[in-house]
Amino acid sequence: MQNKLFLYNSLSRKKEEFIPLNFPFVGMYVCGPTVYGDAHLGHARPAITFDLLFRYFKHLNYKVRYVRNITDVGHLENDADQGEDKIGKKARLEKLEPMEVVQYFSDRYHVEMNKLNVLTPSIEPRASGHIIEQIEMTKKILEAGYAYEINGSVYFDVEKYNKKYNYGKLSGRVLEDLIANTRELDGQSEKRSSFDFALWKKASPEHIMKWPSPWSLGFPGWHLECSAMGHKYLGEKFDIHGGGMDLLFPHHECEIAQNTVAVGENSVKYWIHNNMITINGQKMGKSLGNFITLDDLFNGTNKVLEKDYTPMTIRFFILQAHYRSTLDFSNEALQAAEKGLTRLMKGVSTLNKIKPSANGTFNPAELKKNCYDAMNDDMNSPIVIAHLFDALKTINAIDAGTENIDEKNLEILKDIYNTFLFDILGLKNDNQVTGNNEILKDVVDMVLNLRLQAKANKDYATSDYIRNELTKIGITVKDKKDGFEWEL
Numbered sequence: 001m002q003n004k005l006f007l008y009n010s011l012s013r014k015k016e017e018f019i020p021l022n023f024p025f026v027g028m029y030v031c032g033p034t035v036y037g038d039a040h041l042g043h044a045r046p047a048i049t050f051d052l053l054f055r056y057f058k059h060l061n062y063k064v065r066y067v068r069n070i071t072d073v074g075h076l077e078n079d080a081d082q083g084e085d086k087i088g089k090k091a092r093l094e095k096l097e098p099m100e101v102v103q104y105f106s107d108r109y110h111v112e113m114n115k116l117n118v119l120t121p122s123i124e125p126r127a128s129g130h131i132i133e134q135i136e137m138t139k140k141i142l143e144a145g146y147a148y149e150i151n152g153s154v155y156f157d158v159e160k161y162n163k164k165y166n167y168g169k170l171s172g173r174v175l176e177d178l179i180a181n182t183r184e185l186d187g188q189s190e191k192r193s194s195f196d197f198a199l200w201k202k203a204s205p206e207h208i209m210k211w212p213s214p215w216s217l218g219f220p221g222w223h224l225e226c227s228a229m230g231h232k233y234l235g236e237k238f239d240i241h242g243g244g245m246d247l248l249f250p251h252h253e254c255e256i257a258q259n260t261v262a263v264g265e266n267s268v269k270y271w272i273h274n275n276m277i278t279i280n281g282q283k284m285g286k287s288l289g290n291f292i293t294l295d296d297l298f299n300g301t302n303k304v305l306e307k308d309y310t311p312m313t314i315r316f317f318i319l320q321a322h323y324r325s326t327l328d329f330s331n332e333a334l335q336a337a338e339k340g341l342t343r344l345m346k347g348v349s350t351l352n353k354i355k356p357s358a359n360g361t362f363n364p365a366e367l368k369k370n371c372y373d374a375m376n377d378d379m380n381s382p383i384v385i386a387h388l389f390d391a392l393k394t395i396n397a398i399d400a401g402t403e404n405i406d407e408k409n410l411e412i413l414k415d416i417y418n419t420f421l422f423d424i425l426g427l428k429n430d431n432q433v434t435g436n437n438e439i440l441k442d443v444v445d446m447v448l449n450l451r452l453q454a455k456a457n458k459d460y461a462t463s464d465y466i467r468n469e470l471t472k473i474g475i476t477v478k479d480k481k482d483g484f485e486w487e488l
């Protein structure tokens with residue numbers, strides 16, 4: 001049977017056996033998007049990584065509560081305590097209500113996630129809907145003595161915290177080194193130390209989104225929302241907190257500090273982070289001119305792109321790398337992923353056509369074990385995919401009659417592909433026609449039967465016309481002695 005699941009914990013910096021705090025329940029919190037622009041390639045990776053984990057937990061029959069927040073307030077430019085709110089700025093420039101911006105980009109984010117076959121989380125809370133919880137948490141931190149109020153704003157006292165607890169335990173950074181290597185840019189900051197971070201900020205008169213609090217008319221600091229919403233929906237201690245590696249410091253480091261003071265412990269058993277995507281070896285960024293939205297990818301509308309790529313190609317491309325490895329985007333890599341996925345889907349189509357033999361020789365038990373072993377080894381999706389590729393040779397051999405399989409093992413083999421390729425990796429037949437898209441299959445078959453009739457009537461003009469038109473839309477027709485074969 002299945003082995004134990006091991007996951008890499010960023011906090012202990014090693015793979016640890018996953019044992020839920022409250023079996024069979026699993027609580028998982030993942031930092032979601034700040035919704036002030038279209039979802040891009042950088043959003044796809046954490047969404048797919050934690051979707052893979054969500055799907056695997058469900059497959060293992062855990063009862064998962066997956067919380068992925070939407071940041072709609074408090075995320076200032078450059079992630080610092082200075083600057084304009086990202087959503088507020090967009091609203092000001094476009095002359096919209098901030099919540100119009102939030103609604104528009106949240107809806108678009110959901111459409112893209114749906115295309116990527118990312119399952120909807122159990123709860124998708126918004127920061128602006130949890131102002132009271134954030135004020136309460138700020139009060140607790142103030143009462144504990146690890147925050148100070150100045151001019152209507154409240155800041156977390158990192159130096160005081162570091163003396164008792166260890167600020168930097170997640171990122172491995174040392175506060176003294178951080179301070180020594182930092183120069184305060186403007187010298188105007190009201191904070192006692194540059195690494196102190198805002199729990200509550202007093203709003204300037206032109207700031208749009210603001211709420212009353214004991215300290216000022218203002219808004220919560222960005223790091224606070226995830227601590228507050230995590231506790232609200234998953235309890236004071238929960239299993240998994242995840243996000244992209246770019247959030248590890250300072251966002252998650254600050255969350256640990258807040259939780260430790262407000263709740264008395266770091267709150268999270270396993271911290272899990274996915275690595276970043278680079279584009280032709282470079283970090284993706286608007287200023288670098290290589291910024292690619294998911295919409296661009298699906299439509300091919302970006303000068304970096306040679307063509308459009310289906311959502312499943314993007315999903316497959318991401319899953320072909322281990323989530324903790326860097327992943328470099330290039331047209332070549334995406335086209336290779338596209339070919340690979342087509343081969344796998346064709347293999348499934350062949351598998352579904354295979355007829356069992358009375359005395360089969362092939363036993364898929366080892367393939368099944370290999371796939372579970374790979375998933376249990378810190379969600380090693382590229383190894384799962386490699387095993388599924390390997391078995392295609394056997395599937396083709398059975399199809400060609402040089403290998404055979406009995407009925408029971410054929411069902412097991414089909415189940416392995418259904419389970420791992422579709423349920424766990426979450427892939428599906430995009431627009432490849434391999435038996436799943438029945439309507440298209442029927443229509444093309446009908447058109448090609450008309451062509452056979454035309455040929456029988458020596459109407460070669462019509463016959464050639466049909467074949468040429470099908471070729472134009474990407475359908476290759478092969479004439480056979482007893483009819484035809486075609487593929488997309």
Ligand code: ZN
Nearest residue numbers: 031032226251
């Ligand atoms: Zn967060």
